[in-house]
């Protein structure tokens with residue numbers, strides 16, 4: 513039987529034995545795996561852990577502030593926040609191919625992470641949020657996009673000149689075990705049980721070229737959708753739900769004003785393994801309410817559509 517208390521003690525002992533008095537660096541992404549590693553390492557070695565959190569400008573609404581509140585303020589973990597939003601938007605300027613966007617975001621992320629790491633003295637270890645399914649996936653020599661980004665997410669591609677030793681405390685755990693561990697370590701259940709979020713973030717949910725303005729509109733529309741899903745007790749009944757930004761304009765009327773603005777698509781799916789998925793049959797009244805709120809509250813949006821494509825043939829993300 514899986515006893516969280518014992519598991520934590522064992523992990524803590526192992527980590528202490530492994531790193532001794534050394535300092536450990538961790539890239540925090542805001543995702544479940546890296547947050548749980550942070551909480552676990554913090555419990556084991558306290559301030560010998562330094563986290564670097566890169567705000568890419570492609571995160572969910574106010575997510576950067578939330579990561580800092582939870583990890584730095586509440587959990588008392590040492591976190592360095594790097595506000596790299598403008599760097600990401602500049603690097604993505606003029607690029608509209610999805611795979612190229614993924615590459616640019618991944619490279620940018622590693623570059624910024626390395627820059628920060630080099631400013632820190634005396635780091636001996638790099639911690640990663642690798643979990644058991646990642647280990648299997650890598651062994652299978654996958655070349656799929658999830659794999660590419662997993663390496664970005666987990667800050668793979670170890671900077672050679674940093675010459676750090678690798679520590680991966682979650683390597684033997686499945687996702688549900690990681691989540692239980694996170695809750696036992698004091699992370700908020702809301703965070704630990706969040707829907708998956710792709711490494712490139714809003715970068716692949718803004719179709720075509722990424723712009724700061726689009727990211728702002730999308731993050732706000734997405735927040736309204738998620739807030740209503742939670743309020744209506746539908747969040748946990750969908751496997752993944754999010755908004756997508758379509759950079760095309762359509763005509764609308766709000767009050768007696770003509771509006772010629774952007775389109776937001778809502779995507780919600782039910783799935784077990786994310787390999788196949790069915791579009792979520794959310795209640796019409798619910799979708800109606802979300803659509804009205806988005807158009808009323810975000811004046812750069814004139815139309816909301818609901819995605820009724822299942823996977824296959826459509827993928828879950830739009831890019």
Ligand code: XMP
Pocket residue numbers: 614657658661662665708709710711712752786823826827828829830831
């Ligand atoms: P697709 O769109 O391939 O998505 O049906 C399946 C699952 O994978 C996630 N996804 C990604 N995750 N980097 C990631 O870390 C990516 O580039 C990426 N692309 C898709 C997607 O959110 C869904 O959960």
